[in-house]
Amino acid sequence: MTDRPADELPAGAEAILAECAPLVDAFAAAGRRLYLVGGLVRDLYGGTALEEVDLDFTTDAPPAEVKAAMGPIAEALWTQGERFGTIAAKVGGRLIEITTHRAEAYDPESRKPAVVFADDVLVDLSRRDFTINALAIELTAGTPRLIDPFDGVGDLRSQVLRTPLQPSESFSDDPLRMMRAARFVARLGVVPAPDVVAAMTAMNARLDVVSHERVRDELDKLLGVADPRSGLELLVTTGLADRCLPELVDGPLDAVVAARPDAHFRLAVLLAGHGESAARHRLRSLRHSGQVVDRVARLVSVASSVGGHGPVWTDGELRRLAHRAGAHLADVVELLGLVGLPNTAVAALRSALADLATRDDLDDLRPALDGQQVMEILGLSPGRDVGAALEFLQQVRFDDGVVDRDTAVRLVSDWWAARPG
Numbered sequence: 001m002t003d004r005p006a007d008e009l010p011a012g013a014e015a016i017l018a019e020c021a022p023l024v025d026a027f028a029a030a031g032r033r034l035y036l037v038g039g040l041v042r043d044l045y046g047g048t049a050l051e052e053v054d055l056d057f058t059t060d061a062p063p064a065e066v067k068a069a070m071g072p073i074a075e076a077l078w079t080q081g082e083r084f085g086t087i088a089a090k091v092g093g094r095l096i097e098i099t100t101h102r103a104e105a106y107d108p109e110s111r112k113p114a115v116v117f118a119d120d121v122l123v124d125l126s127r128r129d130f131t132i133n134a135l136a137i138e139l140t141a142g143t144p145r146l147i148d149p150f151d152g153v154g155d156l157r158s159q160v161l162r163t164p165l166q167p168s169e170s171f172s173d174d175p176l177r178m179m180r181a182a183r184f185v186a187r188l189g190v191v192p193a194p195d196v197v198a199a200m201t202a203m204n205a206r207l208d209v210v211s212h213e214r215v216r217d218e219l220d221k222l223l224g225v226a227d228p229r230s231g232l233e234l235l236v237t238t239g240l241a242d243r244c245l246p247e248l249v250d251g252p253l254d255a256v257v258a259a260r261p262d263a264h265f266r267l268a269v270l271l272a273g274h275g276e277s278a279a280r281h282r283l284r285s286l287r288h289s290g291q292v293v294d295r296v297a298r299l300v301s302v303a304s305s306v307g308g309h310g311p312v313w314t315d316g317e318l319r320r321l322a323h324r325a326g327a328h329l330a331d332v333v334e335l336l337g338l339v340g341l342p343n344t345a346v347a348a349l350r351s352a353l354a355d356l357a358t359r360d361d362l363d364d365l366r367p368a369l370d371g372q373q374v375m376e377i378l379g380l381s382p383g384r385d386v387g388a389a390l391e392f393l394q395q396v397r398f399d400d401g402v403v404d405r406d407t408a409v410r411l412v413s414d415w416w417a418a419r420p421g
């Protein structure tokens, strides 16, 4: 057990500690202890950029006392998580979460009616996922004090990812931790200890008991890391990828990593070679929203339709591409550069599109006439012929660009007259 005095608290801690003062006073006045925990403490000691904007605390006070202590100082209080011991609040404009020490597995899906609380922070820390996350700064002890029972700071320094207890026990308590391991490996550059890798490999099938939503959120976080390569590779080598995202196995990892850190865009890169329906299937099985499924499926479908295109684009082809890609045109081109076309071909496509955009409004590729006008001109009532005429005019819009109304009337009338039958 390594306790460090305040003067060894890392740079950057002071401003946060100052901000915590009102909370600390409230808990101290109630005779309770308050500890700063979670990713923020880890990132303070690991010297990584403080991505964490929310503050996580743990306390020996039961939730009812937490509410009572927070009442006078919080601008807002949320109690939805109270059953799990978590009270959320806004203090000084900052979102915070205070969770009563837990004595058992951290499992939001547990069917158990109530969480068992502990009065000892060490018990709470021992139930956390990794040693580097099992750090706490005690704030109510007078001088702030680091509590580091598993030498998480040492592991941060030597860049090792270890679990506080046996990895097999930890991952069986909550198999999602195996996915979290991949994220921390990628984000922090830590190397998983051999027993962590062994347990992930032996227990990968346990991921099946975790809800698709939790797996999805964790994968999104991993794919949102600037360089997710080491985490993705860990998923593959441990067999976890087969359980949650099999396309990673033999997938275009270089392209995924080279793509900007937008998780859903990276999924499109990963799935591009599999075609639209496989992409839809995968995203649905991960319980992505309809909006995400549609966006990724559109990118995959448009990109695969132009995969083998040569360097020369006609205006008609460019307009059709722009029409199919809709609002996602820039993403489609970027995606093609990552998985579909050689760099020179992508450069040619970009410049052809830029050139066409100076002559045509690619955001408005509607035909020159609408259905009402077509019906009046051709003397039709609503039905299939109107649709066919509009489709004809759409092809005119693609091939010839914008035509004036008179030309459109003439073209559609000629088309109607020449129509077979």
Ligand code: ATP
Binding pocket: 037, 038, 039, 040, 051, 052, 056, 106, 127, 128, 129, 130, 133, 134, 174, 176, 177
């Ligand atoms: P992030 O930067 O994503 O916020 P984080 O480490 O803060 O990373 P959170 O999911 O915010 O992760 O959780 C806060 C803390 O709660 C973690 O540092 C860890 O101690 C603990 N924790 C979260 N999820 C789990 C879990 N599934 N099992 C064990 N401990 C967990």
Ligand code: MG
Binding pocket: 038, 039, 040, 052, 056
């Ligand atoms: Mg966090």
